[in-house]
Amino acid sequence: MKLHTICLRTLLIFSWLLALVISAPLVAHTLSVPIPGKQSILRVGALPDPVTQKGQAIAKLIMEGLDKKDNAYLQKARVELGSLLKKENIGGNYSALYWITGFMLQADESEKSSYIDNALDQSYIDFFIADDFANLKEYLQRKYQVNNFQPTDPEQHIVRTQFLEDMVIFNNPARSTWDSVTEVMDVIATLGADIKKVIDVGAGFGFYSYRLAEIVGNDGTIYAVDTSEPYIAQLKEMTATYSLGNIEPIVSAEDDINISEETDLVFISSLYHVLYSWSQHEKRDPFLKSLKKALRTNGYLVILDNNFNFGNELHNSYIEKDFIVAQLY
Ligand SMILES: C[S@@+](CC[C@H](N)C(=O)[O-])C[C@H]1O[C@@H](n2cnc3c(N)ncnc32)[C@H](O)[C@@H]1O
Numbered sequence: 001m002k003l004h005t006i007c008l009r010t011l012l013i014f015s016w017l018l019a020l021v022i023s024a025p026l027v028a029h030t031l032s033v034p035i036p037g038k039q040s041i042l043r044v045g046a047l048p049d050p051v052t053q054k055g056q057a058i059a060k061l062i063m064e065g066l067d068k069k070d071n072a073y074l075q076k077a078r079v080e081l082g083s084l085l086k087k088e089n090i091g092g093n094y095s096a097l098y099w100i101t102g103f104m105l106q107a108d109e110s111e112k113s114s115y116i117d118n119a120l121d122q123s124y125i126d127f128f129i130a131d132d133f134a135n136l137k138e139y140l141q142r143k144y145q146v147n148n149f150q151p152t153d154p155e156q157h158i159v160r161t162q163f164l165e166d167m168v169i170f171n172n173p174a175r176s177t178w179d180s181v182t183e184v185m186d187v188i189a190t191l192g193a194d195i196k197k198v199i200d201v202g203a204g205f206g207f208y209s210y211r212l213a214e215i216v217g218n219d220g221t222i223y224a225v226d227t228s229e230p231y232i233a234q235l236k237e238m239t240a241t242y243s244l245g246n247i248e249p250i251v252s253a254e255d256d257i258n259i260s261e262e263t264d265l266v267f268i269s270s271l272y273h274v275l276y277s278w279s280q281h282e283k284r285d286p287f288l289k290s291l292k293k294a295l296r297t298n299g300y301l302v303i304l305d306n307n308f309n310f311g312n313e314l315h316n317s318y319i320e321k322d323f324i325v326a327q328l329y
Pocket residue numbers: 166170171201202203204205206207208225226227228231252253254268269270271275279
């Protein structure tokens with residue numbers, strides 16, 4: 001298969017995630033992309049952790065533990081969750097509920113605080129435990145239909161379930177155990193002290209924006225950009241409440257990144273396979289153009305997406321690295 005591409009310096013990190021760092025200036029040449037066997041070059045993936053009877057039973061146990069304020073239910077749920085980890089998928093809902101129940105089962109405040117590494121972890125657990133676990137209970141009801149929950153707001157139900165699901169999965173404090181979080185941030189930290197303005201594209205609830213803000217320091221800025229208004233509203237509230245660093249949450253459009261100034265680095269995590277496979281040319285082309293315009297000459301583009309996996313990882317999405325490179329030019 002012949003693909004036209006431009007690529008100068010590329011750096012790859014393989015583990016569950018694949019990171020691709022490309023720095024300009026770029027020179028055009030033709031690249032042959034070997035596709036081993038019958039492996040696909042792109043897989044969108046399934047929804048993370050489809051609802052199963054076992055999942056529903058676990059969710060019911062957690063809900064009972066919360067309603068009756070009885071940790072025995074949570075303990076039982078946690079044992080069940082532990083048995084599902086690795087067998088089902090890594091980094092999905094079960095991993096998150098495993099972390100949350102683990103936190104709740106800590107004996108006292110000092111043990112609980114040892115579970116928390118940073119301000120973003122704190123915002124995560126606060127989100128789920130505030131107001132007598134309102135958001136956690138809502139998630140268990142909407143996702144697992146606990147207590148025979150029937151949504152009265154079908155459209156809002158889809159949006160809200162996705163919101164809670166993305167929060168539960170992508171801001172899970174244990175994410176570094178399956179994503180190459182530290183490794184990727186270490187690479188970015190070595191790119192140079194002149195990396196001060198960064199765009200986090202599809203920032204979600206700021207899992208990476210927070211870490212990028214730590215790298216650029218007080219005189220840098222992370223433009224945390226997302227097409228979802230409710231996500232950006234939530235991120236604004238979190239940055240204000242938890243002092244998450246110099247993060248500027250911005251609502252973007254599908255065809256425009258909405259950043260008018262030049263930046264040093266554009267970061268895209270867990271989004272490129274979606275951008276490429278779902279968005280149409282009419283939106284994607286101007287979007288990528290606006291992204292390119294917002295990146296200075298000799299700036300860096302970092303794409304973090306799923307490496308090839310065998311079906312055990314978060315919703316099995318996957319995109320071939322050389323295919324991404326070929327896509328960009
Ligand atoms: C799978 S989440 C990843 C969140 C974050 N990057 C992370 O790794 O934690 C994808 C995010 O991209 C956002 N999104 C989807 N399409 C987008 C687009 N065209 N431009 C910007 N954000 C987009 C979604 O709203 C969602 O918050």
